[in-house]
Amino acid sequence: MKLMVVASDSCSSLGDAMRDLYSKSLLKKDFIILDGFVVGNANLREAVFMHKRAVKQDPTCIMTCVYRRPNGFSGIKPRSMDNIRISHLALNSTTLRILKHFRPMNPSKLKLPTILFASNPKIRIWSVEDPHVSICTEKVPMLYSDNFDYGTRDSLIQGVLEQEELLNYSLRVHVTKIGHMLLVSSFRAFEELSKCLAKRWFSPLVPERSLSTRRIRYRYDEMHGNYYDESAKFHSKVLGDENVIDAGSEIDQRCKMKNTVVGKHCVIRGNVTINDSFLMDNVTIGNGCIIDNCFLGSNVKLLPGVHLEPGVVLGPNTKLGPNVKVDRYKRLVCNPPEVVSQDLEPLMCGKDGRAFEVTVDDETEEQTGLRAYGFQDLKWGEHPPVVNSLPILSDSEDSVNVDMENLDLGFSSDEEREKEFETEVMDSLLNAYRDESRLGSVKLELNSSRHAYNVSWENVLRVIIKSLLHVVEKSEGKKNLTGDKLWQSVRKGLNHFQNLISEYVTEIKHQIIVLNLLESLVNEEERFLVLIQLIFYHLNQELEVIDDEVVIKWYNKGGHKTPKFSLIAEKIKKFVEWLEVAEEEEDESDEDEDEDD
Known part of the structure; x- marks a missing residue:
């Protein structure tokens, strides 16, 4: 170019x-x-x-x-x-x-x-x-x-x-x-x-990779959506979702944080709650602070017990606390402004704090012009x-x-958008099936599609599993297969994407979503009914992504309660009974081992 x-x-x-x-x-x-x-x-x-x-x-x-x-x-x-x-x-x-x-x-x-x-x-x-x-x-x-x-x-x-x-x-x-x-x-x-x-949402423009140099800047935790530098110290399992944490920052394990950007060398101590906020470099936050939709400049220090309401902006080197509350939309700086309003009440920034409020004249040219758009401030x-x-x-x-x-x-509905998402998922899986070299990147493609179409995790899982059951049939240009030919197609697709299934089905609720999807699929396409026991067995025994107890409990509770469940229950009845016997034998074996000990 x-x-x-x-x-x-x-x-x-x-x-x-x-x-x-x-x-x-x-x-x-x-x-x-x-x-x-x-x-x-x-x-x-x-x-x-x-x-x-x-x-x-x-x-x-x-x-x-x-x-x-x-x-x-x-x-x-x-x-x-x-x-x-x-x-x-x-x-x-x-x-x-x-x-x-x-x-x-x-x-x-x-x-x-x-x-x-x-x-x-x-x-x-x-x-x-x-x-x-x-x-x-x-x-x-x-x-x-x-x-x-x-x-x-x-x-x-x-x-x-x-x-x-x-x-x-x-x-x-x-x-x-x-x-x-x-x-x-x-x-x-x-x-x-x-x-x-x-x-x-702007993939391939993502936080962890530079588009110009291709350098990896952050690690990415796909489960929680967190980005972090390797030198940052925090507990990912309890922190929260969709945060960015830069180099050298330390976050206490009691901290709860969501949708927040943390700059370099920040220190957050104790039981702190932070939502929808931006913390620039070298910010220090003490125990018990609450920060909601705020902007904190570099070198800001909050002593224990500070509560910032939504819309607070703190300039660099501002210091607050201990035990103070700042009302919403306040704008604070560390040095007194050149012009101070005569009607301004003194801000209680705490006995050890240093902060001065900056006000904006309601009649400034900028805000007067914006009133034409219906905004007061x-x-x-x-x-x-x-x-x-x-x-x-x-x-x-x-x-x-x-x-x-x-x-x-005249815009497309949510239903139409989900159909477009399903088409894009199928295209990604078809490409990965035809070209094995793309298997490694298919998950990134699916995640990008998920964010682009704003689809929930549960619906993503449903669409992926449903697409996997059809991907081989679609790839080979065949339609409405039945019996053994359909089963060969389904099994080939499940085996080919076994690792992908394992990465998406990680919790019990995910397993239940898969079982409910299979029931709904039979309700939509009755040709899958004759295969339902084979699919259950394959997911449970061969791929080991569905646990025995999940199948048993799902069956005993009546599944997803679609009109076809009674037919499905009849098909998988012997398989469930076999699982129950195996569970009982395993429990008895465990009891015998305990007695021997």
């Missing part, structure tokens, strides 16, 4: 950059505009293909705007800044041509001019998350060059839509279905990015609901009300 860097001191906006590139005649083909603060793993090939097809069908199309569905990220609370990243679109349902483009406001209704419906009888309203990615033709730089008031992409979009008849240009939309993109536009967005990386740790509504444009007579609550936004 040939890379050319073009720099200019005079360019302060996207519009300036486009005009500079146009004057140098550097953009002569389709190109992608990508904000420098976008992080993601979405594949843009489909978007480029759809753009080229749209241009071929309609030569007036000059740009395709790429958006993602506003699903948010599971396990991460929505941020107030999310509303600024939301775009509201009125589209032609057939061509996905943009008719109107808006940023969010408070009202839940939009008034569209009736003239839109004259040439567009079917209009779709979409609320989408805007990562600021666009695929453009060579005509876009020319438009920026001809219109010096175009400084941003939004100004270009509004200008094209307002002068559509004069310019004879149009815009299209593409919504990515797979992968993630995040515009890191604020401190809160940086928080969200850190948590997304820890949850591996932006505070770290504050998570109001994301606004996915549309603004009221005008109150003109030639307009029509569109109620957002009664509109189908």
Whole structure:
């Protein structure tokens, strides 16, 4: 790949950059505009293909705007800044041509001019998350060059839509279905990015490996989702999930921590609880402290008994305690600020503490401007609901009300997303079955798919086991096998992925999920009924991933209680009786050994 860097001191906006590139005649083909603060793993090939097809069908199309569905990220609370990243679109349902483009406001209704419906009888309203990615033709730089008031992409979009008849240009939309993109536009967005990386949603961009040098920076505990440097000291079994712990840090075994980033050489002592927080380097935390959704700068020291409520930000070298509570959204620094509010009450930072509160004037330009988006203040740790509504444009007579609550936004449902996940899992297993060299990486692929589609661990296990029972049949291009041929196919798949099954089925609850899945599978595909005893025996006796007592208890409790359980019970009855006899004989043998002793 040939890379050319073009720099200019005079360019302060996207519009300036486009005009500079146009004057140098550097953009002569389709190109992608990508904000420098976008992080993601979405594949843009489909978007480029759809753009080229749209241009071929309609030569007036000059740009395709790429958006993602506003699903948010599971396990991460929505941020107030999310509303600024939301775009509201009125589209032609057939061509996905943009008719109107808006940023969010408070009202839940939009008034569209009736003239839109004259040439567009079917209009779709979409609320989408805007990562600021666009695929453009060579005509876009020319438009920026001809219109010096175009400084941003939004100004270009509004200008094209307002002068559509004069310019004879149009815009299209593409919504990515797979992968993630995040515009890191604020401190809160940086928080969200850190948590997304820890949850591996941006794979192959993951915390433990550098993409540029391939150097391994952290060890990764797949069971708990923790990343840690080898020199860090902590107890993984009791610590908590989805944490990042850097070099030289020491964490007491009584500490409970979740979704937290710990910097270098931090010391956490005693019974401490930390959730959704960031600790920079050389932070010291004493026994009994509680920290919830806070940011602690370098060299912060909390003496025993300090309680930080959500949204607290502590600057470097701040010291608090002992036994103090800091109210939510306080911002503290170690030295007194230059301007101190006359109405400010003195902060009780503890007898041994040193901290001063920093306040932000409610009438600052930044916050006044943000009120247009429906926010009174932006505070770290504050998570109001994301606004996915549309603004009221005008109150003109030639307009029509569109109620957002009664509109189908056209995005795929959770069920459709799970089907896409099942397809991706099957593709990974098929590739690993056909190419044994990929067996080692198949688990990483499955975990990446799990995070990309936001699927629970239980559903991942169900999909994997179900796919393994079909993978050989699908690989060989055969359908609806029965009897011995089906059994040979099933056994070959289970044996081939034996190690993968053992890594996923590690607890009793996992074993029960597998048994329930087998029952549901028989309910869906009755051809598996004649094999059910063979599958039970193979998992229990050959692969040893299902324990005897689990099979017995599952059978005695009536299984998953589907309509087919009675038929399954009849098929495996003798096998269960055989297991019960073996259990009794083993118990008697143990009793005899105890008596001999």
